[in-house]
Amino acid sequence: MVTIAEPLIHQYDVPGPRYTSYPPVPAWTAGFPADRWIDALRTVPSGDPFALYAHFPFCATRCLYCGCNAIPTQRRDKVDAYLDDFAHEMALLTDALGWGRPVHQMHWGGGTPNLLTAAQTERALRLLTDAFTFQPGAELSVECDPRVVTDGQLQHLRSLGFSRVSFGVQDLDERVQRSIGRIQPVSMVRQVVDDARRAGFAQINLDLIYGLPHQTRDSVDATIDEVLALDPDRIASFGYAHLPAQRAHQRAIPLAALPGSVDRVALFRHIVDRFTDAGYVWIGFDHFARPNDPLAIAQREGRLHRNFMGYTTETGPHLLGIGMSSISEVNGVFAQNAATLDDWRERVQAGALPLVRGHVLSDDDRLRGGLIKQLLCNLELPLDSVPIELAPALEAVAATASDGLVTVRPDRIIVTELGRYFLRNLCLPFDAYLPPRTSDRVFSRTL
Ligand code: SF4
Structure with missing residues (x-):
């Protein structure tokens, strides 16, 4: 068991990106020209497969810790109106891309995708499957809120082809749940996991959050006991980002x-x-997976990838986000859709792709982003991958050896077990876009 000295924590406790992209979204250009984005879409070779992310922003209520683009509502007609505009965006995308482009992976996130009724779910899926050709074996995954999901709904989602489900558990302690405005008794979580298994979901992910109010080692222990008893395939344990x-x-x-x-x-x-004592493999800095899970295998084989959806086995170059606030990367161009419902709606109804910011990767971005990804995914940095102009950044990373965060070998720098707790910090020297420390905080703290 590694010891983490307090002075080290204070020294490295700074704001920093989570690097689901490099450069991170705040560094992208506001008012990015739609023409440039359409060019990127049009130049994708016809056989290249896409990963799709569909964003459904509505939730039954707002959790106080929420960091997502979510809209609390009880009105299903709002979802119908959203799907009307989702259809507009799909039409704009297919205008640029053509119909029937191959898809090898799709994820539905939010918000709460399972707030959609059966008819709304089928409509949303039809919009996507009519526009794209889903390859045999394409993985379909969906986030579900245990407080809203029903047995029948899980069976329905499974019958539509979804095979991986992520449940937001966060914390099972009652006091913690009250303080974050999200009450879901452990019996409810047990029930939905059981329902998902009976419905035939092959993979079940559970999401946890640490750093919440009133969490203690004992309360977290009790949550972990319950989570382990549910035997999930993957667990994500995110640090709460307090950005009021x-x-x-x-x-x-x-x-x-x-x-x-x-x-x-x-x-x-x-x-x-x-989790590691229980046999899970620690993936990157915030995920855990069974040793035979594709994520653990990818990490072992040096094929782990990181994109806007976090750690993934996905290695394709094109990720298309659809819906309010979603993010895309196609052919080395990033784009983010309008983050508010009204803005997104106005744009698609006016017949424009609804992006509000974007970025074209330069050679320097690709280089730095590749090195950051090496650290985050492979936990090492081959020295011959770092060109001379980035020697100062490399030296800064190597210097953390004196704190025990890395080991410097003749041909590579290897992140130590201690260093994995500071993984985001190890990436900072390669980031050419970091805002000055005195500016408004746009990133959560790295620890
Ligand atoms: S269910 Fe998820 S997306 Fe919705 S408010 Fe809660 S944390 Fe945010």
């Missing part, structure tokens, strides 16, 4: 009850110990 200046609803989170950085790191270290 950007997410006003987070102001209702009791600040005094939030663990400080030392306690956060201790909680996460305990989570790592518990």
Whole structure:
């Protein structure tokens, strides 16, 4: 079990991106020209497969910790109106791409995709399957809120071809749940996991959050006991990002009850110990998977990938996000859709692809992004992959050897077990877009 000294935590506790893209979204250009994005779409070779991400922003209620682009509503007609505009966006995309482009992976996220009725789910899926050709064996995954999902709904989603489901568990302690405005008793979580298995879902992911108010080692232990008993294929354990200046609803989170950085790191270290002791493989910095899970195999074989959806086995070059606030990467061009419903709606109804910001990767971006990905996914940096102009960044990473974060070998730098807790920090020297420390905080803290 690794020891993490307090001074080290204070030294490295800084804001930093999660690097689901490089450069991170705040560095992209606002008002990115739609023509440039359409050019990127049009130049995708016809046989290249796409991964799709579909965003469904509606939720039954707003959780206080939420960092997603979510809209609380009880009105199903709002979802119908959203799907009307989703259809508009699909038509605009197929104008640019043509019909029938191959798809090898699709994920539905939100919001709460399972807030859609059966008819709405079928309509959304039909819009996608009419426009694209889903390859045999394409993986379809969906996020479900245990508080809303029903047995019948899971069976329906399975019958439509979804094979992986992610349930947001977050924390099972009642006091923690009350403080984050999300009550879901453990019996409910047990029931939905059981329902998903009986419905035939082959893969079940559970999402947890650490760093929430009132979490203690004991409360987290109790949550982990329950999670292990449910035997999920993958577990994601995200650090809570408290950014009340950007997410006003987070102001209702009791600040005094939030663990400080030392306690956060201790909680996460305990989570790592518990899941690895139980036989899960620690993936990157915030995921755990069974050793025979494709994510664990990909990490072992050096094929792990990271994109807007986090750690993935997906290696294709094109990810298309559809719906409000979604993010795409095609042919080395990034684009983000309008983040508010009205803005997104106005744009698609006016017949324009609804992107509001974007970025064209330069050679320097590709180089730095590739090195960051090496660190985040392969936990090492071959020295011959770093050109001379990035020697200062390499030296900065090598210098963390004195803190025990890396080991420097003649041909590579290897992240130590201790260094994995500071993985985002190890990427910072390669980031040419970091805002000055004095500017408004746009990133969560790295620890
Ligand atoms: S269910 Fe998820 S997306 Fe919806 S408000 Fe809660 S945390 Fe946000």
